[in-house]
Amino acid sequence: MKLLLTSAGIQNPSIHQALVDLLGKPIAEANALCIPTAGYGHPQTNPTHAWRFISGHDECPMTELGWKSVGVLELTALPSIGKDRWVPWVRNADVLLVNGGDAMYLCHWMRESGLADLLASLQETVWVGLSAGSMVMTPRIGQDFVEWPSPTGRDETLGLVDFSIFPHLDHPQLPDNTLATAERWAAELQGPAYVIDDQTAIKVAGSVVEVVSEGRWKLLTP
Structure with missing residues (x-):
């Protein structure tokens, strides 16, 4: 599976081009499935957020x-x-567009549904994550981002990449999302972590990891 891990979707031409590169075809020729699930698990979201994501009336x-x-x-x-019904839907999609919300809730339902087990076989499919939709692919999200109480009580996610992600750096509506906060968060983790703003994404194709940015980002290492 190829990954485009964003903080806030396809915000600028650089991230848009990275998406087209991963698809290997124009967007107008690609079939998408959108996954709104993460939005239902976060205490600050509601059904309006899911509708805005699905309908394209979102920021x-x-x-x-x-x-x-x-x-x-x-x-x-x-x-x-x-699975006989939904697995073909996933296999026939060129891209999965995954909403933000709560990464632990999303991780739980990816495992419960069986989607997590299917990912390894989707070698040409592109996963485009938005905030929690990106964080779910990492090994850990850190306790600062745990809102939904998962059955494990822990912060481990799927671990398809070997780095963690702190999204929405310097967001005007999230005054605590500073680099200093991210550095304290990263100090509790056992691996590298990218701190990214909404103009930044991380492109993963095989073993190649590339930061695509028209904004601000930083790689924090243990």
């Missing part, structure tokens, strides 16, 4: 980019409909 461009088709994949529904 974080994802579904409104001009895809050939866009469908909705709600992970909490998957266990009740059977």
Whole structure:
């Protein structure tokens, strides 16, 4: 699976081009599935946020980019409909657009639904994460970002990459999201961590990791 891990979606031409590069085709020729699940787990979100993400009426461009088709994949529904139905939907998609919200809640339902087990076989599929949708791919999110009480009581996520992510650096509506806060957060982790603002994304293709930015970012190492 190829990854485009963003803080706030496709915010600028550099991130847009990185997406096209990973797809290997124009956006207008690509079929997308959007995953709103993470938005239901965070205490500061509500159903309006899910509608805005799905409909493309959001400040974080994802579904409104001009895809050939866009469908909705709600992970909490998957266990009740059977893999014979939903697995082909995922395999036929060129890209999965994954909403922000709560990374632990998203991680839980990726595992419960079976989507997490399927990811390794989706070698040409592009995963575009937005905030929590990006953080879920990391080994740990840090206790500062744990809002939904997972059954494990821990902060471990899927670990498809070997670094953690602190999103929304210097966001005007998140006054605590400073570099100093991120450095304290990173000190509790056991691996490298990228601190990224909303104009930054991390592009992962195989073993190659590239920061794509028109903003501010920093790599913190233990």
